[in-house]
Amino acid sequence: MMNRSGIFKKTLSSLPLFLLFAGCWLLAAVFMNGCGTQGAQAPQAQAAGKKIIIWHWMTDREEAFQELAKRYEAKTGVKVVLELYAPSDAYSQKVRAAAQARALPDIYGLLGEKRDFAAFIKAGHVANLTGAMEAQGAAWKNLLYEKALAVNEFKADNPYGVEPGIYGVPIDVMNIQMVYNKKLFQKAGLDPERPPKDWAEFVADCQKLKEAGIQGLVSGWGEIWMIDCLASNFAFNIMGPEKVLATIRGEVPYTDPDWVKVFSLFKEMADRGMLASGIVTMVNKSAEQNFANERSAFAFNGSWCVNVYHGMNPSLEYGVMLPPKVNLKNPMYIWGGAGSSLLVNDRSLVKEEAIAFLKWLTATEQQAYLSETTRNLPSNRKVSGSIPAILADFSKGMDNVTHPNIWPVNELPKVIERFDKGIQSIIIGEKTPEGLAEELAKLKAEEMAKKGNQ
Amino acid sequence: MGFHLAEKIKQCYNALHNATPKQKVVGTVLLLAALETVFLFFHDSAVFWILAYGLVTLALIFLVLANIIKKSLAAFFFVVPALAIFSIFYIYPFFKVLQLSQHAWDGISPKMVFVGLSNFVEIMKDKIWWVSMRNAGYITLIALTFQNALALALALACDRQIRAKNFYRVIFFIPPVLSEVVVGLIWRWIYDGDYGFLNYTLNLLGLHQLTHNWLSDPNTALTCVAIIHSWKGFGWGFMILLAGLQTIPKELYEAARVDGANVWQSFKNVTIPLMIPVFVLVMILTILGSMQAFVLILSMTGGGPGYHTEVPVTRILASMQGSSMFGYACAQGLTFGVILMMVSFAQMGISRKLKQA
Numbered sequence: 001m002m003n004r005s006g007i008f009k010k011t012l013s014s015l016p017l018f019l020l021f022a023g024c025w026l027l028a029a030v031f032m033n034g035c036g037t038q039g040a041q042a043p044q045a046q047a048a049g050k051k052i053i054i055w056h057w058m059t060d061r062e063e064a065f066q067e068l069a070k071r072y073e074a075k076t077g078v079k080v081v082l083e084l085y086a087p088s089d090a091y092s093q094k095v096r097a098a099a100q101a102r103a104l105p106d107i108y109g110l111l112g113e114k115r116d117f118a119a120f121i122k123a124g125h126v127a128n129l130t131g132a133m134e135a136q137g138a139a140w141k142n143l144l145y146e147k148a149l150a151v152n153e154f155k156a157d158n159p160y161g162v163e164p165g166i167y168g169v170p171i172d173v174m175n176i177q178m179v180y181n182k183k184l185f186q187k188a189g190l191d192p193e194r195p196p197k198d199w200a201e202f203v204a205d206c207q208k209l210k211e212a213g214i215q216g217l218v219s220g221w222g223e224i225w226m227i228d229c230l231a232s233n234f235a236f237n238i239m240g241p242e243k244v245l246a247t248i249r250g251e252v253p254y255t256d257p258d259w260v261k262v263f264s265l266f267k268e269m270a271d272r273g274m275l276a277s278g279i280v281t282m283v284n285k286s287a288e289q290n291f292a293n294e295r296s297a298f299a300f301n302g303s304w305c306v307n308v309y310h311g312m313n314p315s316l317e318y319g320v321m322l323p324p325k326v327n328l329k330n331p332m333y334i335w336g337g338a339g340s341s342l343l344v345n346d347r348s349l350v351k352e353e354a355i356a357f358l359k360w361l362t363a364t365e366q367q368a369y370l371s372e373t374t375r376n377l378p379s380n381r382k383v384s385g386s387i388p389a390i391l392a393d394f395s396k397g398m399d400n401v402t403h404p405n406i407w408p409v410n411e412l413p414k415v416i417e418r419f420d421k422g423i424q425s426i427i428i429g430e431k432t433p434e435g436l437a438e439e440l441a442k443l444k445a446e447e448m449a450k451k452g453n454q
Numbered sequence: 455m456g457f458h459l460a461e462k463i464k465q466c467y468n469a470l471h472n473a474t475p476k477q478k479v480v481g482t483v484l485l486l487a488a489l490e491t492v493f494l495f496f497h498d499s500a501v502f503w504i505l506a507y508g509l510v511t512l513a514l515i516f517l518v519l520a521n522i523i524k525k526s527l528a529a530f531f532f533v534v535p536a537l538a539i540f541s542i543f544y545i546y547p548f549f550k551v552l553q554l555s556q557h558a559w560d561g562i563s564p565k566m567v568f569v570g571l572s573n574f575v576e577i578m579k580d581k582i583w584w585v586s587m588r589n590a591g592y593i594t595l596i597a598l599t600f601q602n603a604l605a606l607a608l609a610l611a612c613d614r615q616i617r618a619k620n621f622y623r624v625i626f627f628i629p630p631v632l633s634e635v636v637v638g639l640i641w642r643w644i645y646d647g648d649y650g651f652l653n654y655t656l657n658l659l660g661l662h663q664l665t666h667n668w669l670s671d672p673n674t675a676l677t678c679v680a681i682i683h684s685w686k687g688f689g690w691g692f693m694i695l696l697a698g699l700q701t702i703p704k705e706l707y708e709a710a711r712v713d714g715a716n717v718w719q720s721f722k723n724v725t726i727p728l729m730i731p732v733f734v735l736v737m738i739l740t741i742l743g744s745m746q747a748f749v750l751i752l753s754m755t756g757g758g759p760g761y762h763t764e765v766p767v768t769r770i771l772a773s774m775q776g777s778s779m780f781g782y783a784c785a786q787g788l789t790f791g792v793i794l795m796m797v798s799f800a801q802m803g804i805s806r807k808l809k810q811a
Contacts, residue, residue: 092775099562116778119562215648222756277647278670280759286642295648413777425760428672 050078052354053105057091064373078353099125106348114405118160127344130165132355148173148379150406151338168341169358170379175336175397176302182317184297188212195321202324206274209297218276218296220284224420229335233323235262236333248409250448254440263433270427280424303394307375320393336401412447460523467520475803506549555785560778573785586764593680594744601684605691613699630689638753641682645669669755672762679763683747691736698732734805766790
């Protein structure tokens with residue numbers, strides 16, 4: 001058995017070892033603290049090597065992008081490495097994690113709202129492209145659709161405190177409208193060349209379709225932003241943009257009769273059986289399958305659906321229409337603008353090369369190739385003449401587009417979620433339009449007060 | 455003096471080692487409170503990290519000294535690499551979450567705004583959060599009863615000398631090894647209101663009145679998800695319970711039979727008492743697994759309709775990704791972790807009492 005002094009001596013003789021270990025531990029603590037907030041960015045590309053790394057989430061465009069990367073390397077000697085990360089949720093998380101670690105690639109896309117975009121800019125993750133856009137008499141800027149650029153632009157009076165400028169390059173444009181199945185229209189005795197223009201016609205057509213055993217409207221309303229989109233379309237039509245924005249600013253309560261009317265439209269659709277079964281938990285991919293397989297006569301979907309439907313059912317006969325007007329005096333606004341945009345990392349070592357690549361990517365020849373192979377609306381104005389007929393129909397809606405990312409104010413996240421989930425609850429018969437309006441007004445007041453206190 | 459210190463360390467070590475679950479809960483709460491106090495004073499400086507890691511360092515020095523006293527220093531150093539990994543991948547993230555939980559931060563901006571405990575106060579008032587806790591509790595309840603009863607019944611069946619029992623073991627273990635996303639998507643198709651296999655079968659059986667859209671109906675959505683969660687998870691319980699059953703000496707059953715015990719009496723007086731530690735393990739794993747159910751829900755309902763299938767993890771994701779409220783999401787994560795820890799400790803306490811009884 002060890003005696004008292006033996007234990008003590010052994011303890012003392014091991015102390016330097018502990019101290020060394022403890023020192024290393026504390027150094028690690030300080031180091032990790034530094035890594036979390038102040039870490040320097042690992043260079044993603046060596047300027048000497050002329051390699052540009054791009055992260056994207058667009059599975060349907062991967063092949064076309066790879067082809068264009070090859071062409072660019074052959075032309076300039078600059079190697080473009082495309083890294084695809086899908087699905088978009090996973091991609092989004094990867095971009096956020098990389099931003100926190102300051103390990104973003106040279107070019108990347110950002111999926112999120114305007115406030116996320118602003119946060120990325122303020123954190124120094126996005127290069128201001130205004131100079132490049134405005135160079136040579138704004139040649140690059142003038143080549144691109146104004147509304148597509150607007151999504152990537154921060155005006156002088158933006159509420160996010162971002163330095164004014166253009167921070168992203170749209171590589172295609174999109175808008176979200178309604179499509180209808182011409183064959184099912186015929187089957188129900190409706191004119192396939194005359195889709196409904198207003199709410200009354202839409203209700204009447206859905207009634208006829210129902211009588212013929214055909215489901216009415218399908219959409220991915222399990223993804224709540226799609227509910228938000230249609231509700232916002234109706235709101236803009238019923239009360240006009242100013243009143244919607246006034247509501248967001250907190251000047252008009254959600255209990256206003258116009259808002260109750262917006263919510264009532266969803267109740268009416270549910271009560272009259274105008275919606276596809278299971279719509280409230282349906283993701284948009286399932287909704288697209290539903291429409292492509294001719295199970296529903298109408299779909300609320302974005303212009304990207306042209307490529308999706310072509311892949312699912314090449315013989316699908318369908319037309320494009322604006323969502324039905326409720327207030328005939330006001331125009332029907334739809335969400336649209338830049339479909340996918342790419343941003344340049346402000347810390348990239350090959351920033352100039354990255355900007356040059358994006359300029360080349362949005363040039364007429366490359367945009368025509370992308371539009372043809374991926375069936376998306378090009379962001380380049382000069383390509384519009386050579387796009388397929390159905391895409392051309394979608395492009396007609398570009399005159400009516402708006403988007404939360406170009407509004408001067410945006411609704412608070414908790415209110416948006418409750419708004420969308422509340423409409424789901426109206427559809428399943430759990431809430432009334434008036435009840436939801438009350439709930440939103442209360443929540444809005446609470447959140448505004450909280451925001452004021454912060 | 456040296457001996458006195460060594461004795462004290464030894465006493466502390468033994469006291470920690472032999473602490474009851476209740477003492478462990480109190481100790482953990484006190485430790486968290488101490489950390490929180492430190493944090494409130496030094497939240498925005500490196501001092502927090504130095505203090506936090508200083509605490510860990512002190513704990514390690516304490517362990518080293520205790521091991522020297524117990525003459526097992528060499529064994530301790532074998533553990534050091536694991537401790538280093540644990541420190542980087544568990545302790546650092548924990549402190550980081552603790553730090554973030556007291557800030558308003560969008561996950562990207564370089565500046566975080568210190569808000570103290572207001573995120574936690576907000577959670578207490580967040581009705582949707584508590585709805586999600588209730589939903590997770592319901593899924594856990596179904597798993598504890600339906601899933602574990604099924605697992606036990608099948609384990610008992612396979613413990614007997616039946617034909618092809620290895621084949622059944624493999625079959626029962628297939629659901630747990632399947633991807634949750636795949637399971638969710640397949641079952642979403644089965645539950646589909648128009649083209650689903652379940653409604654098709656009900657129609658074939660003439661039960662038209664029962665057909666409806668299972669996942670979009672607020673009355674059935676959560677139960678449907680809970681049943682699939684149980685179906686997917688019963689294989690784990692089955693394997694653990696079967697392993698437990700096989701450790702019970704057969705002589706005990708023979709002795710019981712000689713004493714005139716019937717099957718039920720053998721089960722009640724031999725199987726159940728000897729299986730209590732295994733039951734506790736399965737129950738703890740079921741609770742932890744079910745409360746954290748997430749992927750299945752995301753792929754089947756996305757938390758809808760409304761908030762009917764929202765669970766805490768989907769709420770954390772919604773705060774983090776949907777609303778860019780990283781600080782709030784971290785506070786939700788911590789609150790959820792503390793609740794799970796309390797449940798686990800409570801269950802360990804109950805099992806200890808059951809064993810004593």
